[in-house]
Each structure stands twice: as C-alpha cells, then as structure tokens.
Amino acid sequence: MKIDNSLPLEYSTEENRLKILGFWIFLGAEIALFSTLFTVYFVLVNGVGNGPSPKDIYELKMVLIQTFLLLTSSFTIGLGIHAMRLGLKKAMMTFFIITLVLGLGFLVFEIEEFITYVHEGATIQTSGFLSSLFTLLGTHGLHVTFGLFWGTAILMQVKKQGFTPETTNKSFIFSLYWHFLDVVWIFIFSFVYLKGLM
Amino acid sequence: MKWDEFFVFTHDPMLFAAMISIVLGGLAIFVGLTYFKKWGYLWTEWLTTVDHKRIGVMYILVALVMLFRGGVDALLMRAQSAVPENGLLNAQHYNEIFTTHGLLMILFMAMPFIIGLMNVIIPLQIGARDVAFPRLNAVSFWLFAAGAALLNISFVIGGSPDAGWTAYFPLASLEYSPTVGNNYYSLALQISGIGTLMTGINFIVTILKMRAPGMTLMKMPMFTWSVLITNVIIVFAFPVLTVALALMMLDRQFGTQFFTMSNGGMDMLWANLFWVWAHPEVYIVILPAFGIYSEIISTFARKNLYGYKSMVVSMVAISLLSFLVWAHHFYTMGQGVMANSIFSIATMAIAVPTGVKMFNWLFTLHKGKITFTTPMLYSLAFIPIFTIGGVTGVMLGMASADYQYHNTMFLVAHFHYVLIPGTVFAVIAGFHYWYPKVFGYQLNERLGKLGFWLITISFNVAFMPLFILGLNGMTRRMYTYSEETGFGPLNMLSFVGALGLALGFIVLVYNIYWSARYSPRDTSGDPYDARSPEWSTHSPVPVYNFAIVPTINSLDAFWYAKKNKAPFFEGKYEPIHMPSNSGQPFLMGVAFCFWGFFMVFSWWIPAIISALGIFATMIYRTFERDHGYYISVEEIERTENALRGDKQ
Numbered sequence: 068m069k070i071d072n073s074l075p076l077e078y079s080t081e082e083n084r085l086k087i088l089g090f091w092i093f094l095g096a097e098i099a100l101f102s103t104l105f106t107v108y109f110v111l112v113n114g115v116g117n118g119p120s121p122k123d124i125y126e127l128k129m130v131l132i133q134t135f136l137l138l139t140s141s142f143t144i145g146l147g148i149h150a151m152r153l154g155l156k157k158a159m160m161t162f163f164i165i166t167l168v169l170g171l172g173f174l175v176f177e178i179e180e181f182i183t184y185v186h187e188g189a190t191i192q193t194s195g196f197l198s199s200l201f202t203l204l205g206t207h208g209l210h211v212t213f214g215l216f217w218g219t220a221i222l223m224q225v226k227k228q229g230f231t232p233e234t235t236n237k238s239f240i241f242s243l244y245w246h247f248l249d250v251v252w253i254f255i256f257s258f259v260y261l262k263g264l265m
Numbered sequence: 266m267k268w269d270e271f272f273v274f275t276h277d278p279m280l281f282a283a284m285i286s287i288v289l290g291g292l293a294i295f296v297g298l299t300y301f302k303k304w305g306y307l308w309t310e311w312l313t314t315v316d317h318k319r320i321g322v323m324y325i326l327v328a329l330v331m332l333f334r335g336g337v338d339a340l341l342m343r344a345q346s347a348v349p350e351n352g353l354l355n356a357q358h359y360n361e362i363f364t365t366h367g368l369l370m371i372l373f374m375a376m377p378f379i380i381g382l383m384n385v386i387i388p389l390q391i392g393a394r395d396v397a398f399p400r401l402n403a404v405s406f407w408l409f410a411a412g413a414a415l416l417n418i419s420f421v422i423g424g425s426p427d428a429g430w431t432a433y434f435p436l437a438s439l440e441y442s443p444t445v446g447n448n449y450y451s452l453a454l455q456i457s458g459i460g461t462l463m464t465g466i467n468f469i470v471t472i473l474k475m476r477a478p479g480m481t482l483m484k485m486p487m488f489t490w491s492v493l494i495t496n497v498i499i500v501f502a503f504p505v506l507t508v509a510l511a512l513m514m515l516d517r518q519f520g521t522q523f524f525t526m527s528n529g530g531m532d533m534l535w536a537n538l539f540w541v542w543a544h545p546e547v548y549i550v551i552l553p554a555f556g557i558y559s560e561i562i563s564t565f566a567r568k569n570l571y572g573y574k575s576m577v578v579s580m581v582a583i584s585l586l587s588f589l590v591w592a593h594h595f596y597t598m599g600q601g602v603m604a605n606s607i608f609s610i611a612t613m614a615i616a617v618p619t620g621v622k623m624f625n626w627l628f629t630l631h632k633g634k635i636t637f638t639t640p641m642l643y644s645l646a647f648i649p650i651f652t653i654g655g656v657t658g659v660m661l662g663m664a665s666a667d668y669q670y671h672n673t674m675f676l677v678a679h680f681h682y683v684l685i686p687g688t689v690f691a692v693i694a695g696f697h698y699w700y701p702k703v704f705g706y707q708l709n710e711r712l713g714k715l716g717f718w719l720i721t722i723s724f725n726v727a728f729m730p731l732f733i734l735g736l737n738g739m740t741r742r743m744y745t746y747s748e749e750t751g752f753g754p755l756n757m758l759s760f761v762g763a764l765g766l767a768l769g770f771i772v773l774v775y776n777i778y779w780s781a782r783y784s785p786r787d788t789s790g791d792p793y794d795a796r797s798p799e800w801s802t803h804s805p806v807p808v809y810n811f812a813i814v815p816t817i818n819s820l821d822a823f824w825y826a827k828k829n830k831a832p833f834f835e836g837k838y839e840p841i842h843m844p845s846n847s848g849q850p851f852l853m854g855v856a857f858c859f860w861g862f863f864m865v866f867s868w869w870i871p872a873i874i875s876a877l878g879i880f881a882t883m884i885y886r887t888f889e890r891d892h893g894y895y896i897s898v899e900e901i902e903r904t905e906n907a908l909r910g911d912k913q
Contacts, residue, residue: 085397089470092500096462100504103541107512107523107534114529116522191521195529198521202512216880220887233890 392477407854412457675735723765
C-alpha cells in the first residue's frame with residue numbers, strides 16, 4: 068500500500084481516495100432518494116382527508132430545538148475533522164462524542180414530536196399528508212439513528228488504533244454523511260415546517 | 266394465516282409440480298456437491314470470492330436460470346392463449362405468471378446478465394486488476410441473489426405477485442390484492458435493488474479512477490463508455506424505486522395512505538414514481554447492449570468504430586432524455602393535453618440519438634471485411650429487427666395515436682421487439698463473444714449459428730402476429746378470449762414461435778455443454794484478432810488480470826500494437842496487491858433473504874432477529890482489519906509461464 072504523505076491521512080492511499088469518491092456518489096444517490104420523498108410530500112401535502120393540516124400540528128418551538136441541535140452537531144463534527152487533521156486524537160474524539168450526543172438529542176426531540184402528533188390523533192395512517200410527512204421525517208431520523216451506531220463504531224476504532232489511513236478515512240466519510248443529513252434537515256426545516264406554518 | 270394460504274402449491278397440480286421440481290433440483294445439487302466433495306470448493310472458490318470475473322460468472326449463471334424460469338412462464342402464457350377458451354391456466358395463475366414473467370425477465374435476467382458481463386469485462390477493458398470495491402461487489406451480487414430467491418419461492422409459498430410487473434395502485438393495494446404476492450414484490454425488488462445501486466456506485470468509481478495509464482475518457486472502449494453512462498442512470502434512478510417500494514410496503518403492511526383512493530392518498534403517484542424509475546431502467550438494459558454491439562461490429566468488420574464521439578454524445582443524450590419521458594407509459598390515464606404533448610415530443614426526440622447510433626453501426630460495416638461469426642450474426646440481425654421495435658415505439662409515442670394502441674398486444678409486440686433484439690440478442694452475442702476470455706475455449710460455431718437462426722426466426726414468428734392482434738383489438742393480460750373474436754389462429758402461430766424460441770435456447774445451453782467437452786482450447790488469448798485491451802491478457806484470465814498494467818496511447822491501442830508489432834506491455838513484474846476472500850457478503854445475503862421472507866408475512870419478531878443478523882455482518886465488516894495479500898513476483902512469473910505454455 069503506497070502512502071502519499073503530501074495529502075491528509077484520509078486521502079493518503081489510493082484505496083482511501085476511491086472510497087471518498089464512492090461515498091460522494093452514494094450521497095448523490097441519497098439526494099435522489101430524499102428528492103423523491105420531498106416530491107411525494109409536496110404532492111400529498113394538501114391530501115389531508117379528515118385529518119389535521121400542517122398548520123394544525125406543526126410546532127415551531129420543538130422544530131427549532133431540533134434544528135439547533137443538528138446544526139450545532141454539524142459544526143462540532145467539522146471541528147472534529149479539523150482536530151483529526153492536526154493529529155489531536157483526544158480533541159477529535161471529544162468533538163465526535165459531542166456530535167453524537169447532539170444527534171441523540173435531536174432524535175429524542177424528534178421522537179417526542181412524533182408522540183405529540185400521535186396523541187393529537189395525527190398518525191401515519193391518518194391521511195396522505197401525514198403518511199408522507201412521517202415517512203420523510205422518519206427516513207431522515209433513521210439515517211441519524213444509523214449514524215449514531217456508525218459513529219460509535221468508528222470512535223471505538225479511533226480509540227484503539229489511533230489515526231491510521233483506515234480510521235481517518237472512515238471518520239472523514241462519516242463526517243460527509245453527517246453534514247449531508249444536516250443539509251437534508253435544512254430543506255425539511257424550510258420547505259416542510261416553515262412553508263407549512265406560513 | 267392458514268396453512269393452505271401459506272403452502273399455495275397444494276391448490277394446483279401445476280404449482281405442486283413446480284414445488285416438487287424445486288425440491289428435487291435442490292436435493293440433486295445437495296447430493297451432487299456432497300458426493301463429489303465439492304462443498305469446500307464451492308465455499309472457498311465461489312461463495313466467498315471477491316474476484317470480479319467469478320462474480321460476473323455467478324451473475325450470468327443466475328441470469329440463465331432466471332431466463333429458464335421466465336421462459337417457462339412465457340411458454341405457459343402462450344400455450345394458454347394459443348386457442349380460444351383454453352383452460353390450461355385459471356385467471357389467477359395467469360395473472361401471477363405474466364407478472365413474474367415481466368419481473369424475472371427484466372430485473373432478474375436482463376439486468377444481471379448485463380451486470381455479469383460488465384463485471385467480467387470492464388476491469389479487463391480498462392486495464393485494471395479488479396473493481397474499485399471488490400467486497401462491495403460481492404455484497405451487490407448476494408443481495409441480488411437474495412432478492413431473486415425470494416421472488417422465486419413466492420410461487421409455491423404464499424403466492425406470487427399478480428398485479429402486473431407495473432403493480433399499479435389501487436389494484437396492487439391490500440384491498441384488491443389481499444395475498445402476500447405484492448409483499449414479495451416490494452421486498453424482493455427492494456433487496457436486489459439495493460445491490461444494483463451498490464453496483465452502480467462501484468462501477469462509476471472503477472471506470473473514473475482505475476483506468477490504465479494513458480487511457481483518457483475518449484480512449485475508452487465503447488462498451489466501457491456505455492457501462493459508465495448506464496451506471497450513472499442506475500445511481501439516479503434506483504433511489505426512486507427504493508422509495509416507491511418502501512411506500513408500497515408501508516401502504517400494504519402498515520396502513521399508510523400514499524396510494525389510496527380516500528384520505529388524501531393518490532393512486533397515480535405510484536404510476537409516476539414507478540415509471541420515473543422504470544423508464545430509465547429500460548435504458549439501463551439497452552445502453553450496455555449498444556456497447557456490446559459496438560465492440561462486436563467493430564471487431565468483426567475489422568474497422569474502428571465509425572463516429573466514436575457521436576456515439577458517446579448520443580448515449581449521453583439518451584441517458585438525459587430517459588428521465589424525461591416516463592409519462593408516455595400512461596397517456597390514457599388522464600393527465601391532460603399539455604403534459605401528453607410534452608412527453609410525446611420528448612419521447613420522439615429519443616429516436617434521434619438512437620438513429621445516430623444506427624447509422625454509425627452501418628457506416629462501421631460499410632466496406633468492412635466482415636466475418637459472420639455467431640456474435641456478429643446476432644449484431645447484424647439486431648439492426649433491422651430493433652428498428653421495427655423503434656419505429657413502432659415512435660408510433661406508440663404519439664399521444665393521440667396511443668389511445669388506439671394503449672395496452673393492446675401491439676404494445677406487447679413493440680417492447681418485445683425492443684428488448685429481445687436489443688438486450689437479449691446483445692447478451693447472447695456478448696456471451697458467445699467473451700466466452701473464450703473467461704473459459705479459455707470458444708463455443709461451437711455450428712451450434713451457435715443453429716441457435717441464432719432458430720432464435721431469430723422464431724422470435725419474429727412469435728411476436729410479429731402480436732402486432733396484428735393488437736391492431737385488431739386484442740388487449741394484453743387477457744387470460745382467455747372467445748372464438749368469435751377471431752384471435753385464435755394468430756395466437757396459435759405465436760405459440761409455435763414461442764416453442765421455436767425455447768428450442769433455440771435449448772441449443773444454446775447444449776452448446777455450453779458440448780463446447781465444454783469437445784471445443785479446442787484457445788491458447789492465444791485473442792481468438793478474433795480483436796481491438797480492445799481485454800484480449801491482450803491470457804484466456805482464462807489469471808486472478809490478477811494483467812501481469813503488467815498496459816499503457817494506452819490511443820483508442821484500439823492493442824490493435825495498433827499488434828499491427829505495428831510493438832510491445833503492448835512494457836516494464837517489470839512487481840508484487841500485486843489483491844483483496845482477500847470473505848464469507849461476509851454471502852452471510853449478509855442470507856440474512857437479507859430471511860429478513861425479506863419474514864417481512865413478507867409480517868412476522869415481526871423473526872424479522873427483527875434477521876435484521877439484527879444483517880447489522881451483525883455490517884458490524885463485523887467495520888471492525889474487520891483486512892489488508893488483502895500480495896502475489897509475489899516469482900508467483901507471477903510462474904503463472905505467466907504456465908499460461909504462455911513455456912516449458913521451463
């Protein structure tokens with residue numbers, strides 16, 4: 068395995084570079100996936116049937132908390148990658164742990180929001196609008212959940228092995244994934260919640 | 266659920282026979298492997314392999330089995346409709362058969378056959394030693410295999426999907442399709458679709474990043490170009506299928522309201538989502554076919570490909586247009602004049618780049634020194650027959666005229682005239698063409714040509730009558746018809762054609778057997794005096810593909826190296842890094858198969874346990890530290906000398 072020392076560790080081998088490009092293309096597929104879910108939501112948003120409409124259920128306060136948590140986590144993982152490039156293992160791990168905790172917080176509030184909706188009689192089975200809403204949010208939430216496990220697994224490897232071409236590569240790719248979830252959330256915040264409350 | 270709803274094969278003697286044959290077939294394989302002590306060989310050489318050539322061979326093997334399965338479906342359908350008021354199949358069985366025929370042939374035959382050829386050939390054509398992610402490649406295959414297995418057991422356990430391969434709502438909803446058949450649809454396609462998406466990513470990275478030094482994009486062989494574009498389509502089309510299938514599963518099994526007729530759902534949403542994926546899917550199976558024809562025509566016309574750049578440009582144009590025409594599949598389903606006009610124009614526009622390609626092939630043939638080998642015969646037959654399919658496609662593409670043809674046998678004839686000479690002829694041609702590269706001997710030419718004539722003539726006998734039947738008003742998916750309609754004789758003719766096609770495929774399979782035993786071994790590695798880099802290495806290809814990675818200075822560099830008697834490989838042997846085998850992808854596929862099966866029946870506890878199994882394989886993978894292994898210079902020398910036939 069040839070290691071190119073002029074590049075950051077996560078880019079240093081051919082295999083690593085391939086993996087990063089591959090993951091970018093995977094994110095392209097993820098964009099297609101979320102675009103489809105957004106389209107389904109926009110098509111069905113007025114299909115409220117006998118159930119509540121967006122205005123009836125959306126609560127800005129809960130959503131703002133979630134937005135704050137997730138956006139901050141995107142910032143902290145950026146700091147984590149920066150620390151990784153500087154070779155600071157402890158700082159990197161701290162920032163990653165903060166990121167995951169913020170992600171977990173986001174998830175708690177999202178589940179809380181879902182429970183509130185269900186108590187108000189707005190379930191995934193109620194109407195086309197609510198089916199598409201829960202599916203869009205749920206898919207994003209499942210991605211975050213998966214990310215929590217994935218991030219934890221990577222942290223364990225960094226702790227044990229330190230910064231190697233493999234662990235830095237994994238951490239970097241994970242950060243791309245996490246930023247992507249943040250971007251999706253910005254769209255959800257703008258085009259689902261804000262537009263729904265207008 | 267009652268037991269007789271579970272074991273549906275107890276209802277029908279034909280399904281019972283199918284069950285018996287599955288059990289006996291499985292038993293025969295089990296006993297055979299045990300008797301010949303091949304379990305270890307199977308595991309170490311095939312089930313755990315990450316070698317792109319072997320994965321490709323496995324794809325093609327499964328595709329051939331699915332061709333048989335889908336072919337039996339086709340024969341049954343044609344037999345059922347051969348005479349009026351036939352009672353061979355009941356309506357339900359007929360519905361299941363035309364549904365699985367479509368699904369199997371497109372998703373589990375055409376696509377894997379093409380992905381198989383892609384796997385075998387692409388790394389060789391670009392001078393690489395494997396794909397970018399060999400392990401992921403194995404995962405792709407095993408997910409595909411899991412999906413295929415799931416769809417195939419549906420016939421005997423629980424019942425097959427029966428709402429057509431398009432599974433339009435509300436017909437495919439729980440209310441109108443209460444059996445688990447469409448649960449199989451959503452889950453089997455989901456699992457294999459994820460595998461296909463991974464293949465797409467893998468091959469884009471492989472082609473963009475792993476080409477031999479000097480091979481710029483415009484020096485890539487045409488098949489590589491077609492595969493690159495195809496995989497871009499895969500990456501952007503398959504997520505739509507993923508969503509559509511997930512919504513279908515949610516609607517059928519979790520009571521959501523996406524495609525319902527009340528509570529704010531919208532049934533047409535399914536049709537749109539489905540075709541936003543399924544129309545590009547058509548191009549996913551046709552563009553690599555165009556690539557295969559380009560290779561074969563240029564090789565056997567002994568000329569470089571005419572209009573290389575325009576070939577590339579037209580494929581890119583086709584790939585863009587492929588995403589803009591989906592609504593032409595349902596002009597009659599009430600979307601208004603404006604939408605129909607736009608989709609009509611976009612549809613007809615596709616004929617332009619396709620026409621450009623046609624003329625390029627014709628000009629490649631012009632004044633060429635043509636040798637009529639089996640793959641070349643298929644390629645030559647493709648041009649006129651596919652044109653019939655294309656012209657009838659333009660007829661169907663005109664929205665106002667389509668009201669006459671929509672969902673008649675005319676449509677059925679049209680898409681068989683596109684898919685069979687387009688994709689099926691191409692994969693058979695590619696199969697004959699590249700067979701010596703993989704196995705080191707050619708398929709027999711006499712049997713190959715016999716198969717070609719049988720298949721080509723029978724194909725036309727089977728499908729030409731359907732054009733006329735459609736114009737006479739016979740709709741598709743009718744399980745029977747009365748004698749007064751007058752549809753009988755042409756349907757009988759079509760059945761005769763179907764039998765001929767079956768005979769043609771039997772000859773093809775017999776050819777594989779005959780050639781394995783008697784065909785002379787090819788030691789040159791380049792039996793056709795061909796042009797692209799895959800012919801520069803030995804046949805069968807050593808595990809590392811190329812002992813020395815070639816430098817490519819031009820398109821058809823290998824051909825010019827031969828003509829100028831210049832060396833193609835320059836440099837010294839160096840140790841080669843290879844990925845090691847792993848059982849993890851196979852186990853992941855098994856876990857996915859069980860998960861899908863339990864999900865079909867909504868057995869949540871076993872499904873959750875299987876899902877944990879899937880996650881276990883992923884966790885294993887992330888903590889695994891595997892750096893592959895090196896092949897030493899001495900070993901390369903030994904292998905190369907043996908393959909060259911040197912006696913040292």
